[in-house]
Amino acid sequence: MAECGCSPVTPETAEQRRTLKLALALNAAMFVVETTSGIIGNSTGLIADGLDMLADASAYAVALLAIGRSGLFKANAAMASGILLLILGCAVLLDVVRRAISGEPPEGLLMVIVASIALAVNATVLKLLSRYRDGEVHLRATWIFTRADLIANMAVIISGITVLLTEIRALDLIVGGGIGIYVIREAFEILADARASRAADKSTAAEADSS
Numbered sequence: 001m002a003e004c005g006c007s008p009v010t011p012e013t014a015e016q017r018r019t020l021k022l023a024l025a026l027n028a029a030m031f032v033v034e035t036t037s038g039i040i041g042n043s044t045g046l047i048a049d050g051l052d053m054l055a056d057a058s059a060y061a062v063a064l065l066a067i068g069r070s071g072l073f074k075a076n077a078a079m080a081s082g083i084l085l086l087i088l089g090c091a092v093l094l095d096v097v098r099r100a101i102s103g104e105p106p107e108g109l110l111m112v113i114v115a116s117i118a119l120a121v122n123a124t125v126l127k128l129l130s131r132y133r134d135g136e137v138h139l140r141a142t143w144i145f146t147r148a149d150l151i152a153n154m155a156v157i158i159s160g161i162t163v164l165l166t167e168i169r170a171l172d173l174i175v176g177g178g179i180g181i182y183v184i185r186e187a188f189e190i191l192a193d194a195r196a197s198r199a200a201d202k203s204t205a206a207e208a209d210s211s
Helices: 011-041 044-066 071-101 108-132 137-166 170-210
Strands: none
Touching: 011 044, 011 108, 011 137, 044 071, 044 108, 044 137, 044 170, 071 137, 071 170, 108 137, 137 170
């Protein structure tokens, strides 16, 4: 136990595990729904939102592994989540470019329906995670991920409504690109938080060794 930096299971850590497992299951399901719908409906916005759900699910899985571990392990887990989010954000931007060059018009109604379901799911998850927004770094990262999702969901809904009313395809690409940029910004926020936490943990360990 000491070698892995683990600590005993407490009611608090047990509650964290239950919350993260539920969040993981919901996001994994919505990744499948949104990505599939985005491919069928030719929507970059939905695909981007679906990939963001996958990043969230991965972040929750990493956070689950970090529960009960050392501060350094948690900081490294948050950093891994940030790197994953950064990769996903860049992938979204590449897909926007690809679809701008050769893509079909998106299905506005499908975008609105699926993104509305995703919004309801993320609002539920954000409420569950709100108690951790000022908690340990690996849990703060999950809250930041989910907050980003809500913004993305609302953007896709607005894009879908606009496509329905105007049939302007470019807006879907703009929203997809906007989600990608926002995701990258959130990734840098998580990485900065993780670096600060890791530095603080190493400083505390050095002080303990010197004493």
